[in-house]
Amino acid sequence: QKEVEQNSGPLSVPEGAIASLNCTYSDRGSQSFFWYRQYSGKSPELIMFIYSNGDKEDGRFTAQLNKASQYVSLLIRDSQPSDSATYLCAVIEEYGNKLVFGAGTILRVKS
């Protein structure tokens, strides 16, 4: 099985700052990329998905995809303490329909 890699963190940012979360994937044919947020003991909650190279913005969140570099990132602007969670990058590989998850990055936003 192909891999999805994330820095485990924790990534600590002050309230109001921009948090930058990164993810790389090994299956070059992957087509769909997702960011989920997971609070401790809870289920993954979809934040955003992205299919095309470039940026996609939704409120305070921006997903960035670079297929040539096999890299996807999530920017969180104006970070809030409530954003403190584990952020999971997930990929649907070419010819697949299952999500392949990274291990997640722990984000801590300090007030």
Place this chain on the structure above:
Amino acid sequence: EPEVTQTPSHQVTQMGQEVILRCVPISNHLYFYWYRQILGQKVEFLVSFYNNEISEKSEIFDDQFSVERPDGSNFTLKIRSTKLEDSAMYFCASRLTGGYPETQYFGPGTRLLVL
């Protein structure tokens, strides 16, 4: 807003016992999934289900596991003879179509503890 529901939220069982985890996917969704997450580890795919049959399964999904859609709303995961290493959070997910968007929506999970 429609959501995936799962029961029970917690299940404690003895090793070797059978457990059935239940899920009610979002009503007009067609694709159903089970994932699991062992404490401190990645979310792992177990099985996908479409048109009343398994469409893909992982190496984890061995003969001890089975899935069923017994009626028009429920989707179940059965573990026939539980092992200690089956202790994990089990998440059900559903998806509307086979095309884009491929977004999968997760239920709240069942925490299974095998003693």
